[in-house]
Every structure is written in structure tokens, then in C-alpha cells.
Amino acid sequence: MAHSESAESPDSITALDYVESQLQLEHDARDVLPYDPTHCTYFDGGLRQPVYACLTCINKSKTLSGVCYSCSIQCHSDHDLVELFNKRNFTCDCGTARMASFGGCNLRKNYNELDIPSSSNKYDHNFQGKFCACDTAYNPESAVGTMYQCLLGDVCNEDWYHEECILGLPFPPLAPEPPKSPKGHPTGVDLMHLSGAKSKAVPHAPKGHPTKVMLDLHQGERIADTAETREPKSPQGHPTGVKLYPLDLAEFELSSSAQKPEPASPTGHPTGVNLLPQFEGDLPASVSDAEQDNDDDGDDDNDDDEHVPPPGFPDDDLFEAFICWRCVNKHRQILGRWAGWSKVALKEVVRKQPGEENDERDLHPAEPSAKRKLYETEMIEPPAKKVQTDNDKSLSASISSVASSTTHDSSLTVATEPGPDECHMPVSIPSAKEFSLFLIEGWRDHVCRCTSCMKFLDKFPMLKDEEVTYEPPKDEDETLSLLDAGTRALGSLPHLNAMEGLYAYNKVKTKLASFLKPFADEGRIVSEQDVKAFFEEIKSK
Incomplete structure (x- = not known):
């Protein structure tokens, strides 16, 4: 019974689910931080490099500062960081007197003496x-x-x-939030106020049930349930429905001359009536093509989200x-x-x-052929051509003679490029x-x-x-899990250190198995407090 109750706990997860969630977290971390965070760029001098502003340290020191990619992970991972992307001619401030509130850099390990900050760094409101x-x-x-x-x-x-x-x-203005009820739930939109109908109590039948009424939405008045207004019945005695919009159907009757027989398909079935004859033959081909493209794409959701x-x-x-x-x-x-x-x-x-005011010419630049289209569509006569005078003719002849002479004189050249x-x-x-x-x-x-x-x-x-x-080197272990990376690091240790590490691992493994066995036998859930207590006990010994 205890096991079944614990299995239904909404906060409990299986060991397999926990391992899968950890693997997913490692995969997400590799996508965001794909580089090897083991090199601080302080001694590389001013570089165009990814820079991060540590708001936690800035608030403590009251001085603007920035750190490199590796220091953002190795030194300030639990701080409030802002990614500034690439900044030109910047030197890492981590471990310098500019960030004295933090102390030495964990990568350069200058805990006893802070380094001198660079004088070429430029700071602005991005670092805030x-x-x-x-x-x-x-x-x-x-x-x-x-x-x-x-x-x-x-x-x-x-x-x-x-x-x-x-x-x-x-x-652009943000979409307003829907109104809230006193309990915080959305109250919705009252659509009935659009009708303008007066709100009146519905009369009740002798037994307390609501009586049938007809509403005239134009006047907003209640009509009594009399013999003249009582709802008609079908031949079987069932109500035919309530008439909410009294209409004169005579207005919609077609004259005999306007009525046309419904066309039929080759098989004899009715093909339907064209209700939009005014658009017949006027629809552009682009409309049907666009509709066909929309049907084939099937990416309407992505189009709506596109900025x-x-x-x-x-x-x-x-x-x-x-x-x-x-x-x-x-x-x-x-x-x-x-x-x-x-x-x-x-x-x-x-x-x-x-x-x-907005200049429409800036928002919608004119097309190069706008003038030609205006002449064609508006039937506006283009300006008359200028009549060539005698002076123009003589000038043209002079230019032609000079041009012809230059073709025969090889010593004369014309500059075409600066x-x-x-x-x-x-x-x-x-x-x-x-x-x-x-x-x-x-x-x-x-x-x-x-x-x-x-x-x-x-x-x-x-x-x-x-x-x-500057781009940090790729992480060689980016495709490995934490377990695989730990095994690889263990293999790179000297033999004596590796044996000591394996001995410590087996010791913790034995204690952990002994700790979990009672929970498995009794079907109890291992809580976070239980795990913390277990490791606190190990640290105390």
C-alpha cells in the first residue's frame, strides 16, 4: 500500500526520468556554451571578443566592468550576467582592481594580488x-x-x-490584458451590450418555469405569449423555432424574368448557383495561385509568428x-x-x-518606372520633345567632328576611370x-x-x-556526457591518483547503496532532504 501511495506522488520521479532530464540539460548547455571555458583573455590584451557584464559585481563595486567568455562561466556563473556580444579592443576585467569586490580570477588564480585593469576599455550603458x-x-x-x-x-x-x-x-502598443474578476479570473467580454436591448425580468409560468417569449431586438420590448404571438407548430406538433428577426420575404423574391434554371453537370447533378456573377471572370490568377500555395505550404503558424x-x-x-x-x-x-x-x-x-510627420516618399520609395506607368494608366500625354535649334545643330556637329578626329589620333586618350x-x-x-x-x-x-x-x-x-x-577554442568534451567526461578525466590522471579516485568512488557507491536499500524495501520516496542529510553525514566523517 505504501508503495502504491508513493508512486502516485506528483513530485516524485523515477531514476530513469532524472537521468534523461540531466542529459537534456547537458545538451542545452552545450548549445548555449559550446566553447572551452578554460582560458582567460586578460594577458591577450585588447581584442574584439564576446563580453559579459556582471551586474552583481558592478552593483557591489559601483564601477562598470566586463569579463570574457571563460570568466563568465568559471568565475561568475552564479551572478547576474548580461551578454553584450562582441566589443572592440576590450580586455577582461576579472581579477583586476576594477572588480576588487570579487577578488582574484579563478583561472589566473591571482588571489594574493589583483592585476592592473586596462586603460583602453570603453564603457557605456550596455554594461548596466x-x-x-x-x-x-x-x-x-x-x-x-x-x-x-x-x-x-x-x-x-x-x-x-x-x-x-x-x-x-x-x-507598437502592447495588447491590453483582459479584465479580471475580483478572484483574478478573466471576466470575458460582454457581447450582449451591443444589441442595445433592455434587460427585463422574464415572466414566469404558474409553476415557476420560464415562459416562451419573442424578442424584438430593434425595440428591446417583451412581447407577451398570446395566441397571436404564440410559436407556430410543425405538423407533428414540434415547435418550429422562435422568430427573432421578422423579415418581409417578399423583398427577396426574384421575378420570373430574373430566375434562371440551375445548370446541371454532365452526369445530371446540379452544379450549384453562382451567387457572385459580378466577379465572374474578374478574379486574377494570382489569387488562385496564392490560395493553392497556402494550401500546399501548411506553415500558417510559422508565418503568423514571423516578425x-x-x-x-x-x-x-x-x-x-x-x-x-x-x-x-x-x-x-x-x-x-x-x-x-x-x-x-x-x-x-x-x-x-x-x-x-511621416514622409510617404521615405516609407514607400517610388519605382523607377513610375512615370512611364502613369502615362500608360492615366492616359497623360508626356511632355513634348525640345525642338532642336540651329545653334544646337552646330554644337552637335562640332562634337561629332572632335569625336571623329580623336578616333584617328592615337596620341589623344580619354580618361574613363579616376x-x-x-x-x-x-x-x-x-x-x-x-x-x-x-x-x-x-x-x-x-x-x-x-x-x-x-x-x-x-x-x-x-x-x-x-x-x-576572437573565438574561444571548441570544447573537446562537448559531445560527451558528464559521466563520459569524468571517465575521460580519470584516465588522464597519474596511476596513483587514479587508484585513489576509484577507491573513493567505490566507497561512496557502497554507502549510497546501503542508504537507498531501506527506501526500496519499504517503497518510500527518497526526498531532497534525505539526500542532503546523506551527503552532510559523509562530509562530517
């Missing part, structure tokens, strides 16, 4: 867990949309930005990198000329100013007050590299060549 120009804390559980990191980072220190903030648009960027934001497939409006403004004389540069950047993405010291960057700069740049894939191969432009590119080498980002 906040991002974007809106200074909002990032919550991965509730965040909606995509954030983009600024490539240049000269002003913003490689900050991350929301799509709406890049465009200067407000965030749709705000109007005016470029598609992810059209650009490779992003430079925020703050960095563009500082270097407007150079980066401003990149906007719309062929094979370098898309057209400038303007950031709306507070109180400024020289190495000639800048071929566009001259015009967008007039918008603030705008961001979206760089096209392969843009580094097409930027100008004249003497003047190279001075700017040398100052920001990430615009000239792709950066090298």
Missing part, C-alpha cells in the same frame, strides 16, 4: 544592461523585433538599436552592416556621401524627428537632419581608396578590412 538610444533594459523573454549593432561605434561604442528607434517611430519590420526599414537580405545616425552625424562629410552610393550603401534611412589620387566618392550629402547607413554586401571592395579617403579608412580599419573576432 541597457541598450539603444531609448536606454531600455533588454529582456530576451519579452523582447519583440530585431536589434542591430552599429559597425563603426565611434560615438555609441557599438551599441544595439531597435528598428523603431532607427526610424524614430514609437513602439514584420516597421514600414520604411530595409529588408535583412539587402544589407550586411549598419552604422547608426549618431556616428554618421559625427562624420557626415564622409559617411553622408556614402548614402545611396552604388554597390556601397542603400539610400539613407531617415530618422523621424519628434513632432515630424586615377589613384582622384576621389570617385559621390559629392552630394542627404539634406535630412539624421539618417543611418545600411551597407551592402561586399561594400568594402567598392569604397574609394584615394589619398584623402584612406586617411579616414586608416582611422577606422573596420571600414577598410573585415575585423578578426
Whole structure:
């Protein structure tokens, strides 16, 4: 009886379930942390590397700081961490005087003397867990949309930005929560108030049962159950239903001339009546094709969950990198000329100013052939061609004579491409007050590299060549379970140490078997308190 009662306990799990849950946890951990966390990057100097902000240590020391990937696991795994992703020219602060509240690094083991922090590290609100120009804390559980990191980072220190903030648009409103009853349950929506009907008590029959009534929803008045209004009966005596909407069916009767015989199929069965003759032959082929595609795909759920960027934001497939409006403004004389540069950047993405109306031209750029389509669809006559005058004819003849002479003179050459010291960057700069740049894939191969432009590119080498980002080495044991990894580590120990480890393991195994045997014999559940008490007893001996 005790065994059956314990088996029904909702908090109990079998040993097999526990092992499977542990294996799943190990698999999830390998997906999130696939690298070997045994090397601190402090002595590697400033690197572009993954950086983590430890809010626990920052709150204690009252100083902004960041740690490398390995230290986030080996030293701060039980702290409140914020992943900042890659930061340029950053040196790990773990085990330095900047994080004195934590002490020495567990990997460098400098517990007696803290190291000197790097002076080249840059800190901003990201190290407080906040991002974007809106200074909002990032919550991965509730965040909606995509954030983009600024490539240049000269002003913003490689900050991350929301799509709406890049465009200067407000965030979409959150769906309101349904109202709650006094007990906290959703109260639902009262749909009956839409009818406008007056709420009146229903009269009761002599025996207390409700009587049948007819409701006129237009007037909201109760109609008494009289002989004139009593519900009609079918030939068998069953009620035919209540008439809630009195209608004059004469309005729907078709004249004899309008009535047409229902067409029949070749087999003689009725094919049905076309109720939408006005649409007959007018449906585009794309409608039926789209319906067929929707039926074949079967991925409606995935389409509903797909994030749709705000109007005016470029598609992810059209650009490779992003430079925020703050960095563009500082270097407007150079980066401003990149906007719309062929094979370098898309057209400038303007950031709306507070109180400024949306410009439809920015949200919906005109197609190159818009003018031609306007002439065709609106039947507007295009502008008349300019009549060529005698002066124009003489000028054309002069140009033709010069062109013909150059074809026979091999010593005369015409320059078609700018020289190495000639800048071929566009001259015009967008007039918008603030705008961001979206760089096209392969843009580094097409930027100008004249003497003047190279001075700017040398100052920001990430615009000239792709950066090298430090990546910790892969974990050799990432495909092994904790048991397999422990066995492998045991095999790498010296013989004497390995024998001592096996002896200690067998000793614990024997004690654990003796501890669990009474529970198995009596069918009792092993609680968490029992396990803790067992290991506390071992530690005390």
C-alpha cells in the first residue's frame, strides 16, 4: 500500500526520468556554451571578443566592468550576467582592481594580488544592461523585433538599436490584458451590450418555469405569449423555432424574368448557383495561385509568428552592416556621401524627428518606372520633345567632328576611370537632419581608396578590412556526457591518483547503496532532504 501511495506522488520521479532530464540539460548547455571555458583573455590584451557584464559585481563595486567568455562561466556563473556580444579592443576585467569586490580570477588564480585593469576599455550603458538610444533594459523573454549593432561605434561604442528607434517611430502598443474578476479570473467580454436591448425580468409560468417569449431586438420590448404571438407548430406538433428577426420575404423574391434554371453537370447533378456573377471572370490568377500555395505550404503558424519590420526599414537580405545616425552625424562629410552610393550603401534611412510627420516618399520609395506607368494608366500625354535649334545643330556637329578626329589620333586618350589620387566618392550629402547607413554586401571592395579617403579608412580599419573576432577554442568534451567526461578525466590522471579516485568512488557507491536499500524495501520516496542529510553525514566523517 505504501508503495502504491508513493508512486502516485506528483513530485516524485523515477531514476530513469532524472537521468534523461540531466542529459537534456547537458545538451542545452552545450548549445548555449559550446566553447572551452578554460582560458582567460586578460594577458591577450585588447581584442574584439564576446563580453559579459556582471551586474552583481558592478552593483557591489559601483564601477562598470566586463569579463570574457571563460570568466563568465568559471568565475561568475552564479551572478547576474548580461551578454553584450562582441566589443572592440576590450580586455577582461576579472581579477583586476576594477572588480576588487570579487577578488582574484579563478583561472589566473591571482588571489594574493589583483592585476592592473586596462586603460583602453570603453564603457557605456550596455554594461548596466541597457541598450539603444531609448536606454531600455533588454529582456530576451519579452523582447519583440530585431536589434542591430552599429559597425563603426565611434560615438555609441557599438551599441544595439531597435528598428523603431532607427526610424524614430514609437513602439507598437502592447495588447491590453483582459479584465479580471475580483478572484483574478478573466471576466470575458460582454457581447450582449451591443444589441442595445433592455434587460427585463422574464415572466414566469404558474409553476415557476420560464415562459416562451419573442424578442424584438430593434425595440428591446417583451412581447407577451398570446395566441397571436404564440410559436407556430410543425405538423407533428414540434415547435418550429422562435422568430427573432421578422423579415418581409417578399423583398427577396426574384421575378420570373430574373430566375434562371440551375445548370446541371454532365452526369445530371446540379452544379450549384453562382451567387457572385459580378466577379465572374474578374478574379486574377494570382489569387488562385496564392490560395493553392497556402494550401500546399501548411506553415500558417510559422508565418503568423514571423516578425514584420516597421514600414520604411530595409529588408535583412539587402544589407550586411549598419552604422547608426549618431556616428554618421559625427562624420557626415564622409559617411553622408556614402548614402545611396552604388554597390556601397542603400539610400539613407531617415530618422523621424519628434513632432515630424511621416514622409510617404521615405516609407514607400517610388519605382523607377513610375512615370512611364502613369502615362500608360492615366492616359497623360508626356511632355513634348525640345525642338532642336540651329545653334544646337552646330554644337552637335562640332562634337561629332572632335569625336571623329580623336578616333584617328592615337596620341589623344580619354580618361574613363579616376586615377589613384582622384576621389570617385559621390559629392552630394542627404539634406535630412539624421539618417543611418545600411551597407551592402561586399561594400568594402567598392569604397574609394584615394589619398584623402584612406586617411579616414586608416582611422577606422573596420571600414577598410573585415575585423578578426576572437573565438574561444571548441570544447573537446562537448559531445560527451558528464559521466563520459569524468571517465575521460580519470584516465588522464597519474596511476596513483587514479587508484585513489576509484577507491573513493567505490566507497561512496557502497554507502549510497546501503542508504537507498531501506527506501526500496519499504517503497518510500527518497526526498531532497534525505539526500542532503546523506551527503552532510559523509562530509562530517
